[in-house]
Structures are given as structure tokens and as C-alpha cells.
Amino acid sequence: MNADDYAPKRRLREKAFRPNWSLDITRPWNCSEDTWDGVFTEHVLEHVTYSQAMHVLKECLRTMKPGAWLRITVPDLDKYVACYSKGGADGALGNFPHPAVAISFLTQMHLHRSAWNGDLFVRVLTELGFSDARVVAYRQGTDPRLIRDDADKSHESLYVEARKPPR
Incomplete structure (x- = not known):
């Protein structure tokens, strides 16, 4: 299943990756705990404030299945x-x-409403309860399903991944 925020320009650009449903990432997500096999977000979190980003990351942690991976890309x-x-x-x-x-x-x-570097992201993800938080390289990562990096943004991007701890 694929979700996307309410940004219509992105949905139009990614015709091959159409969302099954849309959500406002800054509000509680209308899905149960342990729903997602993984989460990929590319050049999204810099568009929200730090407090809104904390909410998004907490919702990722809540809705991801135990052991699932999160892959985040933002300007570095x-x-x-x-x-x-x-x-x-x-x-x-x-x-x-x-x-x-x-x-x-x-x-x-x-x-843009926030700016991120690897140290900050790893610290935030770890403090929120993710495990194995680390900076990774373009097109490198643990879960191949989540490696959907846009080549046009690779020159400016930071790539971070973390895991919801297994139970």
C-alpha cells in the first residue's frame, strides 16, 4: 500500500507510484499500529517545522511494523x-x-521550514525510539523496496535510515 501527502504536484509527477490514499502528515494518521512494511519519504520533512517533523516521525514509528525500515531523504x-x-x-x-x-x-x-544534517537526524530518530539509525549513501540501504532515490536530487541530499525495533 502506498500513501502520499496532499501535494498534488508530486502525485502527478509520480504516475507510476500512485498512492492508495492521501493523508495530512501533520495530523494523526488514520491507520492502525503496525501497518506499514516500511516508510520512504523524499524531500518532505524539510517542508514542516521541527515539531511537526517529530509528530511525523512518531507516527512513522507507531504505524510501521516491528522490524520495518524508515528511509528519509532531505536536503543536506x-x-x-x-x-x-x-x-x-x-x-x-x-x-x-x-x-x-x-x-x-x-x-x-x-x-522549507526546517534544515537537517545527519547528526541531528540520527540523534532525533534514536531519541524517538528507532534503532539502527544511520546516514547512508545515495541508492544504498537495508531495504531495497525503499530505495527509490530521485537521481535529480542526489547532489544535494542526505539519506538516513532507521528501524522500528523488533518486538
Whole structure:
């Protein structure tokens, strides 16, 4: 089963991966505990505040089956900070007219409301009760069903996975 948030532009873009149902990720999810075999979210959590992201991650933990994996992809704060440190020029991210524009792009463009790096994500996931939280590479991960990484976003992305502990 596949769920998606209410973002119609994404649903139209992913015609081959149509959702079975839609939900508002910032509200309680209308599904029971231990429903999902795994959860994949790509470039979504940066669009909600940190407190809303905590809610989303708690709902992931509640609704995932024991032993299931979570795969998260967001823009990587560390890559943008490195670009800033290089004066706004970075081979992977491109060239920004000023270093501050790189940070502005991460934090304000596309309605971003939070910024994440690997250390923060691993800490948050562990504190919420996930196990085996770790940063992974593009197209690398534990559950092959969840490796759906968009190649167009690989240059700027952070990839994190964690597991709902088995009972």
C-alpha cells in the first residue's frame, strides 16, 4: 500500500507510484499500529517545522511494523554549509551569486521550514525510539523496496535510515 501527502504536484509527477490514499502528515494518521512494511519519504520533512517533523516521525514509528525500515531523504545542511564555506561555489550544488544565497536557498526556497544534517537526524530518530539509525549513501540501504532515490536530487541530499525495533 502506498500513501502520499496532499501535494498534488508530486502525485502527478509520480504516475507510476500512485498512492492508495492521501493523508495530512501533520495530523494523526488514520491507520492502525503496525501497518506499514516500511516508510520512504523524499524531500518532505524539510517542508514542516521541527515539531511537526517529530509528530511525523512518531507516527512513522507507531504505524510501521516491528522490524520495518524508515528511509528519509532531505536536503543536506552540511552540503550547503560546505558550499557557503567555499564562497558560494560548489561543483555539486552549483554556483550561488553570494555564499549567503546558498543558505537562503536551503532554508527559504520551496517553502522549507526546517534544515537537517545527519547528526541531528540520527540523534532525533534514536531519541524517538528507532534503532539502527544511520546516514547512508545515495541508492544504498537495508531495504531495497525503499530505495527509490530521485537521481535529480542526489547532489544535494542526505539519506538516513532507521528501524522500528523488533518486538
